[in-house]
Amino acid sequence: MTVTTNASDLVAVSVAGRVANPGFSALPAEPYRLTAEGKAFLWPTFGGIVYNVSVGDSAFGWSGDCVHPSVSIAHPDANKNRGLNIFACVGNRATVTSGAAKGVTGTVTGKSGRFSDQVIVHFDRATRQKIAVDDQIMIAAEGVGMTLADHPGIAFKSLAPALFDKLPKTVENGVLKMGVVATVPPHMVGAGAGLTSEGGSLHIQSTDRAELARHGLDKLRLGDVVAIADTDSRYNHGYLRGAMSIGIVGQTDGPRAGYGPGMTVVMTAPDGQLSSYEAAANIADILELSA
Structure with missing residues (x-):
């Protein structure tokens, strides 16, 4: 679309x-x-x-x-x-x-x-x-300053327009829905939450392996596109009920408390303006990156 x-x-x-x-x-x-x-x-x-x-x-x-x-x-x-x-x-x-x-x-x-x-x-x-x-x-x-005329409440972060064009997405009832592999609940957002949303990464806390599996996050691949629920990353990162961010898994898991696979946030919006649906979405496949 x-x-x-x-x-x-x-x-x-x-x-x-x-x-x-x-x-x-x-x-x-x-x-x-x-x-x-x-x-x-x-x-x-x-x-x-x-x-x-x-x-x-x-x-x-x-x-x-x-x-x-x-x-x-x-x-x-x-x-x-x-x-x-x-x-x-x-x-x-x-x-x-x-x-x-x-x-x-x-x-x-x-x-x-x-x-x-x-x-x-x-x-x-x-x-x-x-x-x-x-x-x-x-x-x-190229990408800083990107906007959508039909969805002015959605902010882009660190996303090239050519990649955005290729990501799976649809529009339903005026809401932009992005195809994602899984959704990260807000209580699993860890390290990086206190840093800028213009760079760096948000980590998925992975100490609780059972909780990780319950949300379908235990099989994530590097490059997977994921949704981050109730997370507003327009100006740094914070919890906001109904907000959503979209991230791309950029780094591996780690054994420290508060850490896990790191996500680069690429889109964010408050108040239900951005949503998601399950889809096969990995940038290695989308961009045909050779190993």
């Missing part, structure tokens, strides 16, 4: 970052983290080039803590990194501009990091073998 956006009026602008090395804080001195049960662990976490986890793979089962699939980028200048995180949108084209993989293109698939400080970019596995930490990647950023 065609829903008309103001895509022809949007500004496409370049933003860039370097392939980010995984890091640990200077303090505490020990690198260990704690599971929800208080057990110390040391697993790979976000950042770097991840050679064997891709969009379309399961969001669960990895011996990692909120791992970003494929490649994570950030700009070393904090202000410029803020621009990268705000303007990059899921579905944007990314081009390697230095190193052995120079000229190869990929696709933005999410935003995350400890404080909304990294952008996640998909490249096929052969390309990942050529990319190095600190290689520069430029994004043709």
Whole structure:
């Protein structure tokens, strides 16, 4: 179904970052983290080039803590990194501009990091073998400022217009309904709720595995489109009865309390202006991203 956006009026602008090395804080001195049960662990976490986890793979089962699939980028200048995180949108084209993989293109698939400080970019596995930490990647950023004339109450966040056009959707009684794999109840929204809604991610709390399964969230794949009930993300994130947000699963599960698969919010609206229905909806399939 065609829903008309103001895509022809949007500004496409370049933003860039370097392939980010995984890091640990200077303090505490020990690198260990704690599971929800208080057990110390040391697993790979976000950042770097991840050679064997891709969009379309399961969001669960990895011996990692909120791992970003494929490649994570950030700009070393904090202000410029803020621009990268705000303007990059899921579905944007990314081009390697230095190193052995120079000229190869990929696709933005999410935003995350400890404080909304990294952008996640998909490249096929052969390309990942050529990319190095600190290689520069430029994004043709387009999507910020997107609106729908017939649905002015819906706000877009970090979504490329070309991807929006391809997402499953319908309109019923004036309400835009997006096709989603599952719906996240508000009590399962965890880490990220206190950060900006213009970047970063909201985590699905996954400590309670029975509750996860009850809502059909235990089989999520990276790249799945999900609804987030009673969540208003127009200006940061907050609980609002009747509101809805739409997110895309961008990173894997993790064992810490309050964490789980991370979602990049791409649409949001209060008061029942946005709804959902169950559908096969994964951006690896929709954008035909090669592993």
